[in-house]
Amino acid sequence: MLTNGAVKAAAAQARAYKMSDASGLYLYVTPTGTKSWRLKYRWQGREKLLVIGRFPEISLAQARAHREEAKAKIRQGVDPSSISEKLETFEQVARAWYRHNENSWSPAHAADVLASLQRDIFPAIGARPIASIEPPELLEVLRLVEDRGRIETARRQRQRLSAIFGYGIARGLTDKDPALHVGRAMSTARPVRPQPALTSADECRELLGAADREPGRAATRLASRFLALTAVRLEAVRGMRWDEIEDLDGAEPLWRVPPARMKLKRSKKDDPRFAHAVPLSRQAVAVLREAAREFGYDAQRPQADDLVFPGRDRSRPIGESAIGALYERAGFAGRHVPHGWRSSFSTILNETLGPDAASDIDRALAHSPKDKVEAAYNRAELLGRRRALFDRWGELLDPMIF
Incomplete structure (x- = not known):
């Protein structure tokens, strides 16, 4: 048992x-x-x-x-x-929609979807019969999100609401989607612009130092530094678990990011061949050892499901906006965002190492080769060259670790 x-x-x-x-x-x-x-x-x-x-x-x-x-x-x-499930209220239908879709989402994205509904939507209309909800009610709810300055969040919430009502229509629980045209009365999203990123090693070190000095949760500060050192996408770090790390105390420590948390086609997300290998520099290993001490991870008695950077609820990752908010408090609003580390990594290393390193830098960022024949046949991970890149990057960001 x-x-x-x-x-x-x-x-x-x-x-x-x-x-x-x-x-x-x-x-x-x-x-x-x-x-x-x-x-x-x-x-x-x-x-x-x-x-x-x-x-x-x-x-x-x-x-x-x-x-x-x-x-x-x-x-x-x-x-x-x-015995059919009784679905009447908006919350009941939304949770059924969530269960229907969660297996196709990454764990971090699934947690974000549910948390956003619980925070913004359920308190306002969760108890209402789904068939009785009208567009003005949804617009009022979404404007509360906009009033917090979260224009893009409100836009995503409208899309989720429309998907939930569409699910309800398919199940015969309602005959309309009141979220369909609400977007016409919402605030206009800002034009899409390149995400701000620092372009010199001095600025990067300045940001990391300022972020470390800010009060707040240790998990956010450590995740920020690890994100910088590995240049992966934010979701990969947020959902990171201890059993994804290989040879932490050895000569070639490595993090294998599961394909489920990579930006891949759904057909590849369950195929372990598409895991992304990230060699860990001495600086990245130092962050992991500090996280292990901070959160009581015991390698001798591991809980394989333990998050490396847990949120307040240890079973959930840090919040999607936690690192970005940390950078804003540190005085870097408009200058750098979490996703900007990928641009910083590429820009600074290309300038430092020259054009011969361009292909290795792209592969370190998990970019697909433009040559489709190469993508199909060249599966060599070239970990030695990739490890040299991350070692150099770690030295640029934190030369005090040696």
Whole structure:
């Protein structure tokens, strides 16, 4: 039988797998790390499957209680799967939409979607019957988001609202999408401009020092420094887990970013061949060791699902806007954003190392080769040359680590 510890420690693998409890109940773990409770049972001589719900929303004890309820229904001559889910309120439909889509999202994106609904939408209209909601109500909710200065966030929320109503229409729960035309009355998004990024090593060091001196959570400061040193996309760092790191105390430490958190086509996100290898400089290793001390990670008794940079709720990553807000407080608003580290890495190293390094720099950033034949046949990771790049980058950002 399962234990709470075993359920929490269950980590994503290249393929989905099951962890059995008893009497047909098991935990199903997807390659993206989503965990859900399922019950295998027989009805009229046929094997059937009942999806109970997602962990940690449903605990081990609650899943066992659902199993017993389902078994009782079977003894009463009722198929548990025939009892349709009652969906009436906006929140009920939104959560059903979320469960329907979460397996196709990365864990970090799924957490962001749910958190944004819980923060901005559910308190205002969550309890309302979905079929009764009108466009002016949605516009009022979205304007509250705009009033916080989050124009792009409000735009994304409108898109999610429209997707939820579309899901409700498909399920026969409503006959209209009141979010469809709300965008016409919302604030106009600012023109898309290149994201600001620092272009000299001196400025980069100045930012990192200022950010380190700012009060706030250690996880945000450490994640900021690690993001700078690895030049990956923000989502890769936010969702980073300890079991993705290889040879931390050895001569060639490496971080393999799972394809689920890379900017890839969905068909590649479950294929471990497309994991992105990031050699870790001495400076990056130093950040990881400090994070291990700060958050009590024990390599001798690892919890494979432990986040390297956890949020206030240790089971969730730091917030999507936490590092950006840190840079604003440090006095770099409009000068540098988290995604800007990729531009800084490319600009500074290309200027420092010259044109011969351009191809290696692109590969270090996980950019696809322009030559499609090369992309198909040249799968050499060239880790030695890539490691030299990150070592040089680490020395430029933090020469005091040696």
